Amino acid sequence: MLAAGWAAAPGTEDATPVEPGGEATPAPSATPEATTDPAAGGETFTGVEVTNLRGAFQVRITVADGAVTAVTITQAGTEEPNSIDINSTAVPALEEAILEAQTWDVDYVSGASYTSAGVTESARDAFSQAGLD
Amino acid sequence: MESLTLTAMTMEWTLQAPAGDRDELEAAAAHVQSDLDWIEDVFSTFREDSWISRISRREARVADAPPVVATVLELCEQFHARTDGAFDARTPGGGIDPTGIVKTWALERVRWRWGLDNSLWGCGGDAIASGSAGAEPFRIGIDDPRAPRQGRLIDAVALTGHLNAIATSGLAEHAGHIWNPATGEAADAYDQVSVMGGDLIAADAWATAIVAGGPDTAKAAIEDGFEVLTVKVVDGGLAAQRSPCWPTLRQS
Numbered sequence: 531m532l533a534a535g536w537a538a539a540p541g542t543e544d545a546t547p548v549e550p551g552g553e554a555t556p557a558p559s560a561t562p563e564a565t566t567d568p569a570a571g572g573e574t575f576t577g578v579e580v581t582n583l584r585g586a587f588q589v590r591i592t593v594a595d596g597a598v599t600a601v602t603i604t605q606a607g608t609e610e611p612n613s614i615d616i617n618s619t620a621v622p623a624l625e626e627a628i629l630e631a632q633t634w635d636v637d638y639v640s641g642a643s644y645t646s647a648g649v650t651e652s653a654r655d656a657f658s659q660a661g662l663d
Numbered sequence: 664m665e666s667l668t669l670t671a672m673t674m675e676w677t678l679q680a681p682a683g684d685r686d687e688l689e690a691a692a693a694h695v696q697s698d699l700d701w702i703e704d705v706f707s708t709f710r711e712d713s714w715i716s717r718i719s720r721r722e723a724r725v726a727d728a729p730p731v732v733a734t735v736l737e738l739c740e741q742f743h744a745r746t747d748g749a750f751d752a753r754t755p756g757g758g759i760d761p762t763g764i765v766k767t768w769a770l771e772r773v774r775w776r777w778g779l780d781n782s783l784w785g786c787g788g789d790a791i792a793s794g795s796a797g798a799e800p801f802r803i804g805i806d807d808p809r810a811p812r813q814g815r816l817i818d819a820v821a822l823t824g825h826l827n828a829i830a831t832s833g834l835a836e837h838a839g840h841i842w843n844p845a846t847g848e849a850a851d852a853y854d855q856v857s858v859m860g861g862d863l864i865a866a867d868a869w870a871t872a873i874v875a876g877g878p879d880t881a882k883a884a885i886e887d888g889f890e891v892l893t894v895k896v897v898d899g900g901l902a903a904q905r906s907p908c909w910p911t912l913r914q915s
Contacts, residue, residue: 582910583800583821623882627892627903632913634804634819637679637796641788641806642833642855
């Protein structure tokens with residue numbers, strides 16, 4: 531949820547997420563909706579609204595001295611928005627996914643082992659084993 | 664839903680069109696088939712007389728070949744840089760084998776032929792969507808790497824919005840070892856990686872790169888604006904990780 535705003539539409543300048551170690555990378559200098567927020571001690575940047583199956587998402591961050599000091603989820607899909615003090619929260623780039631068995635009705639299956647590269651290499655190996663290369 | 668399948672480059676290319684006109688689709692299919700056959704003629708490493716094969720044997724130059732050859736080789740170089748070396752199309756002999764990228768490049772290149780606002784167009788496990796399947800977005804199942812191509816799914820996603828393309832790569836599709844460019848050791852962090860985004864070719868390059876480069880490359884892909892699902896088979900079970908905005912249809 532926290533990272534919903536980071537997945538905004540291509541072409542939008544968004545601040546990069548805080549690394550798990552706690553160091554922040556500076557926000558880009560030009561952002562469509564940057565404002566100065568003296569009360570928060572820095573500039574605020576509001577990400578574009580992202581809409582997907584779960585609703586509308588929007589995130590606003592406050593940046594001071596090149597560090598992200600506050601993150602506010604202004605729209606959180608169907609859930610209640612909440613603010614997060616990111617100094618005490620790491621934003622993981624990868625989260626554990628629980629893949630228990632479930633059935634889906636799908637239009638197409640995405641998997642590996644379909645490519646001609648595999649066919650090519652397999653064929654080459656077969657030829658090689660047969661002494662035909 | 665109209666469905667149409669072509670065969671080219673030893674693979675099946677599938678179109679699904681919710682509001683397609685059968686006659687128009689079949690007319691377009693003839694052109695698409697012709698395009699794909701030509702691409703195979705140019706890029707097939709199976710064919711001795713393809714431009715790629717002749718260039719590999721130094722019997723022809725990239726400059727003499729159809730411009731698409733330079734375009735695809737340049738894409739390989741760009742992705743090599745963009746993935747910090749994790750995407751590597753180089754062969755041991757010092758040449759470039761663009762085979763891994765040609766499929767998604769071809770998918771994108773011929774797509775306009777269908778002329779559809781709503782379509783799902785895919786080949787070999789990679790797919791790109793326009794619009795939706797009627798009232799619902801197009802739904803893509805993620806193959807179970809423990810039993811590939813047997814209809815067993817471990818996840819499902821919707822192809823929609825800025826995440827309208829998906830590519831999946833895996834260890835199984837490569838012969839021999841893939842080497843992690845950072846560690847120099849055999850890559851084994853993941854058995855299967857799926858990447859979603861707004862750019863099918865880039866998603867394909869990232870999926871291939873993440874298989875080689877592991878978690879650091881997965882994080883780089885996320886920072887580049889893509890969503891990622893990584894899967895490792897462990898003792899017959901699955902250890903999986905996903906990016907925070909991976910658009911799973913799983914009911915949690």
